[in-house]
Amino acid sequence: MQIDLKNKTALITGATGQLGRVMARTLAECGANIAIQYRNNEAKANELLDEIHAYGVRATIVQGDITSLQSILAMKETVQDQLGSVDIVVANAVVQYQWTSILEQAPEDYESQFESCVMQSVYLAKTFAPAMIERKWGRFIGINTECSMQNFPSQSAYVAGKRGMDGVYRVLAKEIGEHQITVNQVAPGWTISDRDRENKTEHSESYEQTVPLKRRGTDQEIANVVAFLASDLASFITGAYVPVSGGNVMPSI
Template sequence: MLNGKVAIITGASRGIGAATAKLFAQYGAKVVVNYANNMGAAEEVVEFIRENGGQSIAVQADVRNQEDMNSLVNQTISHFGKVDILVNNAAIHFAMKPFFDMEWDEFRPKIEEEVKAAFVSTKSVLPIMKEQKYGKLVFISSGLSHQPMHGFIAHGTAKAAINSFVRYLAQELGPYNITANTISPGMVETDATKHTPAEEKEKAAMFTPLGRIANPEDIARAALFFASDQSAFMTGTYVPVSGGMEMNS
């Protein structure tokens, strides 16, 4: 499905990113595992891929830093010769507070850094994709961008900005055969939710038509679809991967 393709996955040392890296490699992609700080976890992902017959490297880069991302792309070209796929997955921390208790200087960093990470990462791969007249851009958003939940105003607003950003990319980049699509997970069993009380997870599962919360592999499979040519005529789409918790009208 991805034989010969080269994929950069940001924030790929754990969670959704790690699952996506492993799945892409399983389907033939050469994978660049980006990480911010956790080199050990990133190397474990690379080792897993190599032990299972795949090709992968780990590259440290701050996705908000243009020089870092340019270096990452240059290393990708040096190792694998091209870039076909970018999965924008790196997590940006945020203040979990209701609006009433939020200060602008707590709210602003999440909005600014979330959009900057997507902007910088996309800018770094775009010259190559335009030149080769082919590219797959996949962005990880959140169901909280459409369905508010107490305390998540910074996160939900930032992800809503990403949703709009992707639609504009899709419109502008279509003539270059570059697609841009958004995946919107519901609650996922990752490090980000490990401190979520069990009763909250059980409640989320109870209200999900498929009867459980997601695991990282559920999101990775959707990313695989958008990274492959199975989705060749899809761009600018927003797809919930939430077990039916979020349904488009």
């Protein structure tokens, strides 16, 4: 048994980011054609494009603003011209900001999280779901976070945005499920990425002691779950919030 995404096209938002780049490589390794969305880092997007081509699949880069419906519609046209219809949408991009307490957090930070978590999800659905409905196959995979369950101090804007995203994805799963389109979320814990490897910051004893598996997860472990949910192996899973956090958070029944 293997994950086979041949003849599928995946759009990954924030694909040049720490987790997005590994998701792009992993889906390409499984045979998917890849649309690499980026906002500002064109150099990294082109570097990733070369890496993706090495897997023998087709790929393209698309610059765009995931908080703008018009920008996402333009991205769709570019991908359609280069790769055909999008089968798999991975909503990975999010606006970065400085975390602080609710009393000190700027209102604009809550707005940026709403736009990049909730409205990105809405715009992606409006843009790409109709063609999936026609084909009776599709995947929406939102990248959430363990923070949505932790609700620790200073996380308020991030948690508010990701919890809003969770609501959109659960409703979307029920609205389009009859068309054999699955809608799921992957919720990473504090994940080891290229930045940690470069800075030698892979370990945090205080964090690792809170995790049942006693370690931090890796970017590849997150990408593996994304690939699984994108495949036919996960054809009867929808509406799920899947923590990939070593048991650090556990949804209750």
